Amino acid sequence: xxxxxxxxxxxxxxxxxxxxxxxxxxxxxxxxxxxxxxxxxxxxxxxxxxxxxxxxxxxxxxxxxxxxxxxxxxxxxxxxxxxxxxxxxxxxxxxxxxxxxxxxxxxxxxxxxxxxxxxxxxxxxxxxxxxxxxxxxxxxxxxxxxxxxxxxxxxxxxxxxxxxxxxxxxxxxxxxxxxxxxxxxxxxxxxxxxxxxxxxxxxxxxxxxxxxxxxxxxxxxxxxxxxxxxxxxxxxxxxxxxxxxxxxxxxxxxxxxxxxxxxxxxxxxxxxxx
Numbered sequence: 001x002x003x004x005x006x007x008x009x010x011x012x013x014x015x016x017x018x019x020x021x022x023x024x025x026x027x028x029x030x031x032x033x034x035x036x037x038x039x040x041x042x043x044x045x046x047x048x049x050x051x052x053x054x055x056x057x058x059x060x061x062x063x064x065x066x067x068x069x070x071x072x073x074x075x076x077x078x079x080x081x082x083x084x085x086x087x088x089x090x091x092x093x094x095x096x097x098x099x100x101x102x103x104x105x106x107x108x109x110x111x112x113x114x115x116x117x118x119x120x121x122x123x124x125x126x127x128x129x130x131x132x133x134x135x136x137x138x139x140x141x142x143x144x145x146x147x148x149x150x151x152x153x154x155x156x157x158x159x160x161x162x163x164x165x166x167x168x169x170x171x172x173x174x175x176x177x178x179x180x181x182x183x184x185x186x187x188x189x190x191x192x193x194x195x196x197x198x199x200x201x202x203x204x205x206x207x208x209x210x211x212x213x214x215x216x217x218x219x220x221x222x223x224x225x226x227x228x229x230x231x232x233x234x235x236x237x238x239x240x241x242x243x244x245x246x247x248x249x250x251x252x253x254x255x256x257x258x259x260x261x262x263x264x265x266x267x268x269x270x271x272x273x274x
Contacts, residue, residue, distance in 0.1 A: 003027040003070045004237060005062070007051055007111070008081025010037035012180030013130065016226035017078060017233050018046055024234070029066045033081065053081055053107020063114045076126040076237045077115050079108040082148070084186040086213055087194035088201050089143035096193035097144055104148035109155065116168070124167040128236045129156050130229070133176040133252040137259055137267070139274055141209050160244060171236040174256075175229050176249030177220035187213060222250045 004021060008014040009030035018030035018041070031051035032038050041048035047069065051062040066074055082104045085096055112127055119125025134142055135149030153172065160170035190213065196205040232246035247253050258267055 001025060001027045002075040002237075003029070003066070003073065004076040004078060005029045005031065005066050005074060005111075005115070006078040006080060007031050007053070008033075009041060009046075009048065010034065012182070013175075013178060013226045013229045014078075014080045015041075017080070017230045019044070020227070020230045021234070021237075022046060027070065029062070029069070031062055031081075051081075051111075053103045053110070056110055059107065059110050060114060063111070067118065072118070073122050074115055074118050074125070076128060077111065078128045078130065078233060078237075079111060080130040081107075082130070082145075082182075083189060084142065084182055085144040085189045085193055086141050086186055086209060087144070087190060087196065088141065088199060088204075091194050091196065091199045091201070092144055093193055096189075097147065099193075100144045100148055100189075101151070104145070105151050105155070108152065112159070119168045120166060126169050126171060126237045126242065127156075127159070128171045128173060128233060131156070131172045131174045133174055133249070133255055135172075135174060136252070137255045137271060139271060157244075169236075169242050170244070171242050172245045173229060173232050173236065174245060174247050174252050175224075176251035176255075177223040178229055178249065179219065179223060179225050183213065224249050 004026050006014050006018050006028065009018045010032045018028050022028045028046060030041050030046040030048045032041065032048060033050065033052045035050055038048040038050055049062060049065055050058050052058045083100065085092065085100055108129065115125070129152055131152050132149045134146045135153040138146040156170050156172050163170060196202060199205065228248050232248055236242045236246060247256060258270060262270065
């Protein structure tokens with residue numbers, strides 16, 4: 001039975017992926033940041049325990065529990081847990097940027113480094129990174145999240161090159177709008193870090209971001225359910241020769257193409273309208 005460790009399984013993409021792969025015969029280790037979410041997942045029939053990207057001890061405890069259950073092997077890891085801090089980049093305190101990098105990049109790197117010796121010893125493995133269309137193109141009000149995803153893209157590209165010939169594949173999944181709780185989960189981070197009322201952009205916050213953040217109920221244009229990402233994850237971990245990248249949703253295909261063909265000023269014009 002192949003095995004996979006998935007992070008960020010409390011809801012959305014991670015939750016759907018964990019249940020789907022379990023039904024496909026994978027031994028799934030579905031991790032969450034909060035113990036109460038792990039309790040819920042165990043009641044749903046999944047093997048779940050805590051992995052908090054900001055706490056190195058939980059990362060290595062999760063690896064120890066995983067290897068104890070598999071006899072020392074692990075076929076795949078799906079780095080998925082992340083959060084956003086909406087707000088103008090000029091209003092983003094440096095400590096806020098440090099906090100989001102701890103979860104969205106540094107914790108992923110810690111887990112990846114922990115699993116690599118296992119995969120090297122067994123001669124194969126899949127490291128799947130849930131990136132974003134925002135790892136391909138930046139959009140206003142999303143500077144912190146964009147920074148982490150651009151960094152993830154670069155780090156993953158280099159890791160893929162360095163692991164060539166080892167049997168370990170590094171795969172990026174790049175979703176656009178997918179149904180999840182990332183918007184709701186970003187509200188406490190926005191309220192903690194962004195002093196929007198004293199920002200020179202205060203009126204822009206009132207006109208745009210606040211309504212989207214607090215009042216939005218309709219899905220985004222082109223939004224897809226989590227199974228769209230799970231399908232790409234299945235390809236990434238079950239294909240004999242997985243692609244380096246898998247796009248998900250129309251916006252990713254469109255923006256990925258525009259980035260390749262448009263000069264920067266024209267691309268800026270297009271992105272500025274979004």
